Amino acid sequence: GSIAYLRPETAQGIFINFKNVLQFSRKKPPFGIAQVGKSFRNEITPGNFIFRTREFEQMEMEFFVPPDDSPQWYETWKKLRFDWYTELGIRPEQLRMREHDPDELSHYSSGTADVEYLFPIGWSELEGIANRTDFDLKAHTEHSGQALEYFDGQTKERYVPHVIEPAAGADRATLAFLVDAYDEEEVEGETRTVLRLHPRLAPVKVAVLPLVRKDGQPEVAHEIRDALKGRLQTEYDEGGSIGKRYRRQDEIGTPFCVTVDHQTLEDRTVTVRERDSLEQERLPIDGLGDVLAARVEAPWTTPKLA
Known part of the structure; x- marks a missing residue:
């Protein structure tokens, strides 16, 4: 040969x-x-x-x-x-x-x-x-x-x-x-481990989380996940308390968490939690994909520079 x-x-x-x-x-x-x-x-x-x-x-x-x-x-x-x-x-x-x-x-x-x-x-x-x-x-x-x-x-x-x-x-x-994204900070007396990746680099862009596994919340969460996954890497998680699920997403660098709760069933809005600032806001399900896609592509600076 x-x-x-x-x-x-x-x-x-x-x-x-x-x-x-x-x-x-x-x-x-x-x-x-x-x-x-x-x-x-x-x-x-x-x-x-x-x-x-x-x-x-x-x-x-x-x-x-x-x-x-x-x-x-x-x-x-x-x-x-x-x-x-x-x-x-x-x-x-x-x-x-x-x-x-x-x-x-x-x-x-x-x-x-x-x-x-x-x-x-x-x-x-x-x-x-x-x-x-x-x-x-x-x-x-x-x-x-x-x-x-x-x-x-x-x-x-x-x-x-x-x-x-x-x-x-x-x-x-x-x-x-x-290495540059890894960070630890004190939040409410506990150490939060967070991977502050640029949203464009994050392996999961959005996590969709039903607050509880009943009352129709998982069904709505699956609906949102299915609508988003064609344009953004999306993960569904219903295991454990909402706080533990937030922490899991922080550790893998997910920039946005979408939470389905009781109010969602009433007015079709969800809570969107931002990884770095921990800020939360209510947004309608309609148009959610456009808002999140724009935020992923928006200019971003690591909070570690502050």
Whole structure:
């Protein structure tokens, strides 16, 4: 049989397909090709939790630009990638952008910077942004005999694009979001554990809770759950006291709880409880999906910044 090798990064498959994508998409630089998938490393001493593993999930993009524009795009992508983490709720003071010293740079890179997060164990890399110049496309051209270049029909210029590469570890990013979201606070003499995830990241957006398991409340709660689940990740829970159910949802980061009670049966309104502020308000069942969907997508800042 043939010898097969596991890929150390997703990037090389993108470079090989550069010419195909260029032709069928009719793009011109600047444009990017992104991929999410498994990568593999022959780590001699795996360990340190998820930071040194032989298999991991990687998110990479090769962004092809005209050679003269690569320094500008390198700076642009550094800011975009840093802002991605803060916009999804990570506190800016827990992040830093660290430029590589000249002796750290890969042989193909004219500049590389790492986005690092301050974990409880110290600063660790979440992703790297590299200016890979034209090294990869030229190397594949040399070994394949196929010219991987772009011809500008307007300027009649032919060139090999330079590449800006943001390469992130999905596992590490997930851990950073979880660590930064974890919080404990004192509420009515008890410790409340809450995962203050950005609503867009929360695995469950809405929990629907009947106050009691009788009097028609579960039926109305199921009706609401069925109406919401097509547009928002929704969970139904009727086990235990309402206080314990609220706490369970706090611990998994659910931003909104909808409670069906006796008043619901009278006027078709429900109580909506907000995870971070603990505020509660009455809202009609009609239009509830629109209100909650808008709140999930609304700008959000972690209360941990206060």
